[in-house]
Amino acid sequence: MIHDLLVSGVTVFPGREHFEFVPGINVVVGGNDSGKSHLLKLCYTVAKWSADGGRKSLPEKWAEEQRLRKDLMRVFASRGLAGLTARNRGNAHARVEASMEGDGVPEGMGNLVFDFQAGHEEEGLSIREMPRRFLNVPVVFLAAREVLTIYPSFVQVGSRFPEFLDGGSWDLCRYLDMEAEAEPISTDAGRVVARLEKIIGGKVVKRDGRFFLQRPGQQPIEMSLVAEGFKRLGTLSYLIRNGSVKKGSVLFWDEPEANINPIHLSVIAEILLTLQRNGVQVFISTHDYVLAKYIEIRKKEEDQVAFFSFYSEEDTVRCERNEKFSQLKNNPIMSAFNDLMDEIYENQVNGND
Secondary structure, three states, rough: EEEEEEEEEOOOOOOOEEEOOHHHHHHEEEOOOOOOHHHHHHHHHHHHHHHHOOOOOOOHHHHHHHHHHHHHHHHHOOHHHHEEEHHHHOOOEEEEEEEOOOOOEEOOOOOOOEEOOOOOOHHHOOOEEEOOOOOOOEEEEEEEOOOOOOHHHHHHHHOOOOHHOOOOHHHHHHHHHOOOOHHHHHHHHHHHHHHHHHOOOOEEEEEOOOOEEOOOOOOOEEEHOOOOEEEEHHHHHHHHHHHOOOOEEEEEEEEOOOOOOOHHHHHHHHHHHHHHOOOOOOOOOOOOOHHHHHHHHOOOOOOOOEEEEEEEEEEEEEEEEEEOOOOOOOOOOHHHHHHHHHHHHHHHHOOOO
16 A cells, blocks of 8 residues: 655645655545646555566666656657656756555555656656565556456557557456456455446356447346446446555546536445455545535545645645545535535525526
C-alpha cells in the first residue's frame, strides 16, 4: 500500500504537498484540471514500479532509474519528463517522496525518493533513495477508457510496441491476460462479483482472445454492444475473479460513476467499502455527489476512508483532507449541490415549477 506521498514541482503542484493516505478508500474530489487524475497516475506509477521491481533480485540503481522514467512517461502519455514538471507554474524541479509498505515490506523499508528537472533531459531521473524492499502485490488502474472492447488490438500492438500505448491501459490488458476462475477465490470476493454481475446482467467471459458478456439463456454478447459503464464494471468483476484484485492489492479507479446510472451508485459504494474491508487499498477520483455521499454514510466505524479535495489558491493547487465528505471546507461537489438546492428553494418560494 501507499502510506503517504510528498510532491513538489510536479505538474500542477509547484509547491510542497503532502498526502497521507489510508489503507482503505481514498476519495479525491476537485474541479476539472485540478490535478485529481495526476495524483492517481503518480501514485499508480510509483506503486506499480515497486511491484514490478519485486520480481527482481538486487536491481541496479541506474536500471531502475531508466525503468521509472519510462513508466512515468508512459502512464502520463508524455514525450519527456520536462512536461511533468510544474515549469509553467514557476518550478521546473520535480521531487517525489513515496512511502510504501505491505506484506513483507515493513514501515520505512519501501521508501522511494526521486527527482528530475526540466531542461536537463540528458541527465534523466535520479533516485535519491531506493526501496530496500519492493511491493509484491497487483497494482491495477481502471481509467476512464474501457479496454475490454479494444483488448485484442492492445495485446497485438502492445506485445510488439508497448511504448506506443499508455502505461495504465497496457498494464490492465496484461492483468486481463490471466484467466478467471470459474468461481471466485473467496466468499467475500464472490459477494462482490455477484453484485457486479447483477448490475451488468451476466458474467464477463474470454473466448479466443476476445471478451463477451454471457447473460443467462442468451448467446454471448460482443463487448462492443454492451453499455459503456457496464464494461468497466465487468472489467472489475473479471479482475476479482482472476485474482488481480485481492487482499493486498492497490486499486485505482478514475471516475467510477462515468456512464453509470445513479441508481447503481449505492451498490458501487458498497462494493468499494467491501473491497477495503478485505484488504484492498482503493483510490478513486470522482465528480459525483451521490457516490461520495454514499461512501460517507455507508462507512462503518472500523472502515478507513479519507476524502481529499483539490482547490486553487494563488495560482497553485492545494489539497484539503478530511475523514468526512460533508466537512470538507473546499468542496466543489457540495458547492454545486448547495447552489442547486438554493435555486430549487427559490423557485418554490416564488411559485415557479
